[in-house]
Amino acid sequence: MINRILMSLLLTLLALAVAGAQNYHTPSEITKIMEASPIAYQVGIFKPETRSKSPKRPLNHPGYFQKRTSRGIELVPFVLPTKVQSTLESAEKHFAAHRLAEARTEYLKILGEVHEFSVAMTYIGQTYEMQHDRENARTWFLKAVDSNFVDYTPHWFLADLLKSEGKLKEAAREITVAHALNRNNTLILQALKMIYRAQKLKYSEWEFAPQCAVYKKGDAVIVELTKEWAAYALCKAVWAYEPGYRKKMTGSDRASPFDLTEETECLANLVSGHKILSGNKQPQDKAIRCAEKAIEQRKLVPFIIYEIWAPEHPSSVLSLPKEKIEELAEYVLKFRTI
Incomplete structure (x- = not known):
C-alpha cells in the first residue's frame, strides 16, 4: 500500500x-x-540538506593487469620476484636522481625478467620524454598501452605528449581513456580539462546525485522524493x-x-x-x-558504468574488455562535453 x-x-x-x-x-x-x-510505503518530500556528504571516493593504482580465465576477465596484481623488486627499487632511485640512462638500464633488466610489466615500459617512456626524445617516448608509451590497456598511466603520459605535438584529437582520446580508467583521480581530470580546452571543448561538471532517499523505518518504507x-x-x-x-x-x-x-x-x-x-x-x-x-541514443550502459558505478567502484572499469573501455571514453567525449 x-x-x-x-x-x-x-x-x-x-x-x-x-x-x-x-x-x-x-x-x-x-x-x-x-x-x-503488503509493505507500507510512505511518501514524503525530499530535503536536499538531509543528504549525507559523499565519502572520499577511491582511486585506482597502477600495477594490475587483466588475466583471462575460464570465468572471464580477472584483475590481478603484478607480483615481482624478490630479485626483480630489488632492481625496481634501484631503478626508482636512479629515476628520482635524474640519472635517466641508468634508470632505463634497470627498467630494461626488469622487462627481461617480467616481459609484460607495463609500469617499467611507462617509466622508460618517461626517461626518454625527460630527455626530449619524443619518438622513443611515444614508442614506449604505446608499448605499455598495448601490453596492459587497463593501466591508466601510459594513456595519461601519451596524451600529454600528443598535446605538446598539437595532436589534440588523439590527445583528447587518450586522456579520456585514462580518466575512464581512474574516474576519481583529480589530476587526470585537470589534464583532461586542459586538453579539452585546447580543442575548444569543455567538460560538463555534474554528478549523478538522485534527489531522493529510500529507507526502512519500523514496519514502513519511507520514500522521500522531489518531483x-x-x-x-x-x-x-x-x-x-x-x-x-x-x-x-x-x-x-x-x-x-x-x-x-x-x-x-x-x-x-x-x-x-x-x-x-x-x-x-x-x-x-x-x-x-x-x-x-x-x-x-542507446548509450545507457556506458551512462550507468561512468555515472553510477565508476565513482563508487572505479576498479570495476578495469575488468571491462578493451572495447567497452573505449566505449566509455566515447561516451564521455560525446555526452560530457559542451
Whole structure:
C-alpha cells in the first residue's frame, strides 16, 4: 500500500509507458505494485540538506593487469620476484636522481625478467620524454598501452605528449581513456580539462546525485522524493523492499551494486516519469538530461558504468574488455562535453 501524500502527483504516471523497454515496468505499473503491496510505503518530500556528504571516493593504482580465465576477465596484481623488486627499487632511485640512462638500464633488466610489466615500459617512456626524445617516448608509451590497456598511466603520459605535438584529437582520446580508467583521480581530470580546452571543448561538471532517499523505518518504507526524481525513487523503493521483486526480475534475491537490470529500469522510469510530470519540458537536472539523451541514443550502459558505478567502484572499469573501455571514453567525449 502507498499513502496518499503525493498521490495526485503519481496518478499522472498511470498512462505512461517506457518506450523500448518491454521487459521493464512502467511508472504506472510500479505505482500499482506499491498500492497492492503488503509493505507500507510512505511518501514524503525530499530535503536536499538531509543528504549525507559523499565519502572520499577511491582511486585506482597502477600495477594490475587483466588475466583471462575460464570465468572471464580477472584483475590481478603484478607480483615481482624478490630479485626483480630489488632492481625496481634501484631503478626508482636512479629515476628520482635524474640519472635517466641508468634508470632505463634497470627498467630494461626488469622487462627481461617480467616481459609484460607495463609500469617499467611507462617509466622508460618517461626517461626518454625527460630527455626530449619524443619518438622513443611515444614508442614506449604505446608499448605499455598495448601490453596492459587497463593501466591508466601510459594513456595519461601519451596524451600529454600528443598535446605538446598539437595532436589534440588523439590527445583528447587518450586522456579520456585514462580518466575512464581512474574516474576519481583529480589530476587526470585537470589534464583532461586542459586538453579539452585546447580543442575548444569543455567538460560538463555534474554528478549523478538522485534527489531522493529510500529507507526502512519500523514496519514502513519511507520514500522521500522531489518531483523530478519521483518515478526513480518509487522504482528504487520497489527494488529495495518489495517482497520477491528482485528475484522475479533477475532470478536472484541478492542485491548487487552492479545490477544492470535495476539501474536500467529505474533510469527508464526517471526519464519517462519526468517527461509526463513536466509536460515534456527539458529537465533542470543535468543528470536527468544526460540519462534521457543516453536512452535515446542507446548509450545507457556506458551512462550507468561512468555515472553510477565508476565513482563508487572505479576498479570495476578495469575488468571491462578493451572495447567497452573505449566505449566509455566515447561516451564521455560525446555526452560530457559542451
